[in-house]
Amino acid sequence: MSEEISTENGVPEGSLEDFTSMLDETLGSDKKLEGTVVTGTVVAIENDAAVIDVGLKAEGRVDLKEFSAPGETATISVGDTVEVYLDRMENANGEAVLSREKARREEAWTHLETAFNGNQRAEGVIFGRVKGGFTVDLSGAVAFLPGSQVDVRPVRDITPLLGIPQPFQILKMDRRRGNIVVSRRAVLEETRAADRAELISTLKEGQIIDGVVKNVTDYGAFVDLGGVDGLLHVTDMAWRRINHPNEVVTIGETVKVQIVRLNPDTQRISLGMKQLLEDPWEGVEAKYPKGVKFTGRVTNITDYGAFVELEAGVEGLVHISEMSWTKKNVHPGKIVSTSQEVEVMVLDVDPNKRRISLGLKQCGGNPWQKFSEDNSVGTKITGDIKNVTEFGLFVGLEDGVDGMVHMSDLDWSMPGEQALAKYKKGDMVDVVVLDVDSDKERISLGVKQLEADPFESAGAIKKGSIVTATVTGITEGGIEVSLGEGALTGFIRRIDLSRDRGEQRPDRFAIGDKVDAMVSNVDRTARKVTLSVKAREVQEEKKAVETYGSSDSGASLGDILGAAMNKAREEQEEDKSGDSEQIAEPEVSAVEDQDAEQNDAAEITAENAESAVSDAGADDAKDSEEKNDPD
Numbered sequence: 001m002s003e004e005i006s007t008e009n010g011v012p013e014g015s016l017e018d019f020t021s022m023l024d025e026t027l028g029s030d031k032k033l034e035g036t037v038v039t040g041t042v043v044a045i046e047n048d049a050a051v052i053d054v055g056l057k058a059e060g061r062v063d064l065k066e067f068s069a070p071g072e073t074a075t076i077s078v079g080d081t082v083e084v085y086l087d088r089m090e091n092a093n094g095e096a097v098l099s100r101e102k103a104r105r106e107e108a109w110t111h112l113e114t115a116f117n118g119n120q121r122a123e124g125v126i127f128g129r130v131k132g133g134f135t136v137d138l139s140g141a142v143a144f145l146p147g148s149q150v151d152v153r154p155v156r157d158i159t160p161l162l163g164i165p166q167p168f169q170i171l172k173m174d175r176r177r178g179n180i181v182v183s184r185r186a187v188l189e190e191t192r193a194a195d196r197a198e199l200i201s202t203l204k205e206g207q208i209i210d211g212v213v214k215n216v217t218d219y220g221a222f223v224d225l226g227g228v229d230g231l232l233h234v235t236d237m238a239w240r241r242i243n244h245p246n247e248v249v250t251i252g253e254t255v256k257v258q259i260v261r262l263n264p265d266t267q268r269i270s271l272g273m274k275q276l277l278e279d280p281w282e283g284v285e286a287k288y289p290k291g292v293k294f295t296g297r298v299t300n301i302t303d304y305g306a307f308v309e310l311e312a313g314v315e316g317l318v319h320i321s322e323m324s325w326t327k328k329n330v331h332p333g334k335i336v337s338t339s340q341e342v343e344v345m346v347l348d349v350d351p352n353k354r355r356i357s358l359g360l361k362q363c364g365g366n367p368w369q370k371f372s373e374d375n376s377v378g379t380k381i382t383g384d385i386k387n388v389t390e391f392g393l394f395v396g397l398e399d400g401v402d403g404m405v406h407m408s409d410l411d412w413s414m415p416g417e418q419a420l421a422k423y424k425k426g427d428m429v430d431v432v433v434l435d436v437d438s439d440k441e442r443i444s445l446g447v448k449q450l451e452a453d454p455f456e457s458a459g460a461i462k463k464g465s466i467v468t469a470t471v472t473g474i475t476e477g478g479i480e481v482s483l484g485e486g487a488l489t490g491f492i493r494r495i496d497l498s499r500d501r502g503e504q505r506p507d508r509f510a511i512g513d514k515v516d517a518m519v520s521n522v523d524r525t526a527r528k529v530t531l532s533v534k535a536r537e538v539q540e541e542k543k544a545v546e547t548y549g550s551s552d553s554g555a556s557l558g559d560i561l562g563a564a565m566n567k568a569r570e571e572q573e574e575d576k577s578g579d580s581e582q583i584a585e586p587e588v589s590a591v592e593d594q595d596a597e598q599n600d601a602a603e604i605t606a607e608n609a610e611s612a613v614s615d616a617g618a619d620d621a622k623d624s625e626e627k628n629d630p631d
Contacts, residue, residue, distance in 0.1 A: 033056075033086050033089075034086055034087070034088060034089060036085070036086060037083050037084070037085050037086075037103045037106055037107070038054045038055075038083070038084060038085075038086050039054070039081060039082070039083055040052040040053055040054035040055070040060075040081070040082060040083075040084055040098070041053050041079065041080070041081055041082075042076060042077065042078050042079060042080045042081075042082060043059060043078065044078060045064070045076070045077070045078060046061075048063060048064050048065070049061040049062060049063055049064060050062050050064060050067065050076055052082065052084060052098055054084065054086065054096060054098065056089065056090075056096050058090055058095050058096055059095065059096065060084070060086075060095055060096030060097060060098035061095060061098070062084060062098050062099065062100050064076065066099065066100035066101040066104075067082070067100055082100065083100075083103050083107075084098040084099060084100050084103050085098065085099045085100070085101075085102035085103040085105075085106060086098060087099055087102070101140065103140075104139065104140030104141075105140045105141050107139075107140060108138055108139040108140035108141035109141055109175055111139065112138060112141055112170065112173060112180065113173070113175070115170060116170045116173055121167040121168060121169055121170075121187060122138050122139075122167070122168050122169075122170055122182070123138070123139065123165055123166070123167060123168075124136040124137055124138040124139070124143065124165070124166070124167075124168045124182065125137045125163060125164065125165050125166075126145060126158070126161055126162050126163070126164075126166075127162065127163065129158075130144070132146060132147060133145050133146040133147045133149070133150075134147070134150070134158065136168060136182055138168070138180065138182070141180060142180070143168070143170075143180035143181065143182045144179075144180065144181050144182070145168070145181075145182055145183070145184065146181070146183075148185070149171075149182070149183035149184060149185045149186070150184055150185065151184065151185055151188060152185055152188055152189055152192070153215060153222065166184065166187075167184075167187050168182035168183065168184055168187065169182060169183045169184075169186040169187050169190075170182055171183050171186070192227065192228070195227040195228065196227065196228040196267050197267070199225065199226060199227050199228045200228060200262070200264055200267055200269075201264075203225075203259055203262055203269070204259065204262065205259050205260070205261060205262050206258065206259060207258070207259045208256060208257070208258050208259075208276065209225055209256075209257060209258075209259065210254055210255070210256055210257075211223035211224055211225045211226075211230065211254070211255060211257055211271070212224045212252065212253070212254055212255075213232075213249045213250060213251050213252060213253045213254075213255060214229060214251070215251065216245050216246055216249065216250070216251055217245070218234075218244065218245075219233065219234055219245075220232050220233040220234045220236075220237075220245055221237075221245050221249050223255060223257060223271055225269070228267070228269065229269070230257070230259070230269035230270065230271040231268075231269070231270055231271060232245075232249070232255075232257060232271040232272070232273065233270065233271075233272075236260060236270070236271065236272035236273060236274055236275070237249070237272075237273050237274060238273065238274050238277075238313070239274050239277065239279065239280050239281075239312065239313025239314075240309065240312050240313045240315075241299050241300060241307065241309070241315060248273070255273065256273075256276065257271040257272060257273055257276075258271065258272050258273070258275045258276055259271060260272040260275065274313075279313075280311060280312060280313035280314050281313070281314065281351060281354050284314060284349060284351050284356070285349050285351055288310060288314075288316075288346045288349060288356060289346065289349075290346050290347065290348065290349065291345065291346065292345070292346055293343055293344065293345045293346075293363055294310055294343070294344060294345075294346065295341060295342070295343050295344075296308035296309050296310045296316070296341070296342060296344055296358075297309050297339060297340070297341055297342075298336050298337065298338055298339060298340045298341075298342060299315060299338070299339075300338070301332050301333050301336065301337075301338060302332070303320075303331065303332070304319065304320055304332075305317050305318050305319040305320045305322075305323070305332055306318045306323070306332045306335075306336050308342060308344055308358055310356070314356070315356070316344070316346070316355075316356030316357065316358040317355070317356070317357060317358060318332075318336075318344060318358045318359065318360050319357070320332055322347065322357075322358070322359040322360060322361055322362070323335050323336070323360045323361060324360070324361050325361045325364070325366060325367050325368065325400070325401075325441070326367060326399075326400035326401055326402070327400075335360075336360070342360060343360075343363045344358040344359060344360055344363065345358065345359045345360075345362040345363055346358060347359045347362070366438065367398075367399035367400060367401050368401055368436075368438040368441045368443075369438045370399060371397065371398065371399065371401055371436060371438075371443065372436040372438045374398075375433050375436070376433070377433055377434065377435060377436070378432060378433060379432070379433045380430060380431070380432055380433075380450065381397065381430075381431060381432075381433065382428060382429070382430050382431070383395040383396050383397045383403070383428070383429065383431065384396050384426060384427070384428050384429075385423055385424070385425050385426060385427045385428075385429055386402055386425070387425060388420070388423055388424060388425055391406065391407055392404050392405050392406040392407045392409075392410075392420070393405040393407075393410075393420070393423055393429070395429060395431055395445055397443070401441075401443065402443070403431070403433075403443035403444065403445040404442075404443070404444060404445060405429075405431060405445045405446060405447055406444070407419065407420045409434070409444075409445070409446035409447060409448055409449065410423075410447050410448055411447070411448050412448045412451070412453060412454055412527075413454070413488070413489060429447065430447070430450060431445040431446060431447055431450075432445065432446045432447075432449040432450055433445060434446045434449065454488055461483060461488065461519055461522065461529065462519060462522065463519055463520065463521060463522055464518065464519060465518070465519050466516060466517070466518055466519075466536055466539075467483055467516070467517065467518075467519060467531070468514055468515070468516050469481035469482060469483050469490060469492075469514070469515050469516075469517060469531060470482050470512065470513070470514060470515075471509050471510065471511050471512060471513045471514075471515060472489070472511060473511070474506050474507065474509060474510075474511065475506065476494075476506065477493065477494055477506075478491055478492050478493040478494045478496070478497070478506055479491070479492050479497070479506050479509050479515075481515060481517075481531065483529065488529060489529070490517075490519075490528075490529035490530065490531045491528070491529075491530060491531070492515070492517055492530075492531045492532060492533060493530075493532075494506060495534070496517075496520070496531070496532035496533060496534045496535065497509075497533050497534065498533055498534055498537070499534050499537045499538065515531075515533060516533070516536060517531035517532055517533045517535075517536055518531065518532050518533075518535040518536040518539060519531060520532045520535055
């Protein structure tokens, strides 16, 4: 009996199980290839991609640009064997997903990790610029090169370094994040350290050597001396003034320099070019003696003056104070300009500090000296007001000089601030020369001196004299008065307005009133006259006492005044005894009036009389003290 063999879909049951087992085994092994680098063969090149067979059921495609270095053309052809990275078994099109770049990256990462762990250098090529630095191709792995790690000094143009294979030091790497940071500067420093030490050991100060200008900055140039750089400072390039180093040297130029300073510890080298030339400051005192005039060229202008070149390498400073006799507050650039030829005078020479002080104004006449010679003290001149300040006027005079009228010299009687308010800038004014100091460049002028001093002309006004004054002002402390024709002013204090305390009120006076008062003090320095009505009243009373009686006799003030009035009445009667009867009646009336005045005076109480006599005695004592007082 034959064995019955069951079938499914026309396939023997045993054969189906074997096929399934073989398929699972094959697919399982292929699955393990994903994420690894496999070897394949280029079977075709279509458009911009290479078709690669890696032994799977379908080929894969890889862009041709992945087979070339950055900036280069791919050199791959059919039949070449290549290593690629199997990303996935198949994509939506049923093709294997392959990558040559990832294969190179995997291989590079493995190599770079070995180099990083062994502190070794990696070969790479700078191929692009990114924010903060550049990108470097390290045999497939892309690394970041910070801008500060390109060279030992800042590099303005990195173009010469692009596309050139060179060593880099790996500073940091993270494979999981795909981050690599490299440095070219570390390699240069390490390489140059040994070369520098060896080269510096062969150099010495004062040695003359050839070098190549490597870089030019605002303050100098760096010169390559064959593996070590030295600084050629701008001040050591030439004896003359140099505005920028590129006026003397250019990048790539071969120059002959002298080693000025050498520090083996810091490995710093200072170079000089002017040291190879003759020093123009040798014997400068003999070439440029003081007081001699020379012609030079303005090379530089600053806020404090201008530099003038007398010869190549020899410059002097014209300070702003030595530029003009009259222009004091202007910028030097408004007096001279760069490259202008000017005549200057040597004022001082200091060869040790290499300084020459020059003067520009000394080459022209001194207008202050000329003004002093042409205008003596007391000369009357006319000028325009240049400026009005809080303390006086500045008046423009001949040859650009200015004189000042202090506010105290504007008016004899008016206060300075009040007199100053009458003037404004641009007005023409007549003045008198009071003083000229040509050394200090000062001219003192006056306006009030155009007229005589009214205070000096008032010689009759002396202490103790009686004058008639006119009230010009009323204040709480007293009254202001004018004397004579109003040229002089005086003041009567409140307490000096009257002997009677009740009459010591300034408000009982009005402007324009006439007041008789005694001059109690004359201060010619302060130009003040002090008056007193009270003192005049005391003086008049004292004279009456001296003429008609004495308080020492025991008589009261009423008796003294009564006697004086009786005597006056008798004299009047004697004078009128020969007149006609038509005027007798007025005489009688006058006598009656005198009697009435006498009776009124007699009614003064003894207490008031005694007080008056006491005041008179006190005033006599005061007058006696004033007479003994030397002032």
